[in-house]
Amino acid sequence: MNIYLDSFRTFFHIGLFTIGGGYAMIPLIEAEVVEKRQWVNKEDFLDLMAVAQSCPGIFAVNISIFIGYKLRGTRGSLTCALGTILPSFLIILGIALFFQQFRDNAWVERIFKGIRPAVVALIAAPVFKMGKSARVTLTNIWIPVLAALLIWQFGVSPIYVIILAGLGGFLYGHFIQPHEN
Numbered sequence: 005m006n007i008y009l010d011s012f013r014t015f016f017h018i019g020l021f022t023i024g025g026g027y028a029m030i031p032l033i034e035a036e037v038v039e040k041r042q043w044v045n046k047e048d049f050l051d052l053m054a055v056a057q058s059c060p061g062i063f064a065v066n067i068s069i070f071i072g073y074k075l076r077g078t079r080g081s082l083t084c085a086l087g088t089i090l091p092s093f094l095i096i097l098g099i100a101l102f103f104q105q106f107r108d109n110a111w112v113e114r115i116f117k118g119i120r121p122a123v124v125a126l127i128a129a130p131v132f133k134m135g136k137s138a139r140v141t142l143t144n145i146w147i148p149v150l151a152a153l154l155i156w157q158f159g160v161s162p163i164y165v166i167i168l169a170g171l172g173g174f175l176y177g178h179f180i181q182p183h184e185n
Contacts, residue, residue, distance in 0.1 A: 007076060008076065008079065010041075011043075011072060011075060011076075011083050011084050011087065012084070014036050014037070014041070014087065015084045015085075015088045016087040016091055017036075018087075018088070019087065019090065020091035020095075022064075022126075023123060023126075025123075026063030026066075026067070027130065028123055028126035028127055029064045029067075030053070030130035030134075031129060033064075033067060034049060034133075037049065044074055046137065048074070050138065058166050065089060068085050068087065071084055151165045
């Protein structure tokens, strides 16, 4: 099969049936790209996710660009990004055309209130799975907890948290870890 068409369809399908944004797409992207199609391995996927999260822009688009680039360079990036973006664009366009008719509809409001908790679960599940894959244990759980608190409670920019974490990892690997062996 044509890899461009296959990757476009894969990301279009993910974009079409995922409610909740980029983080809710993680389990679907992982299932399709890592497990089913084996385009990238688990470790590469985690690395691509880390890079996609640290880049400006929409996470789902970033990860699709990086996976597409790994598959087929620039053309693969464009194909996967288009597949990710197009469903949202079409859905938003359709909603915009008909939104005024349904804006005050009680049924629509109830549907969205029901969807919200499910979206939280869709985001929480990959966080736990990523924590397991990233080897977060009882001895180092303080790192993601502290990072989350700094961002959420104290309004620290995620960029500073990423820089601090990278610096901390470098210092640990350079000064502390060699002495542990």
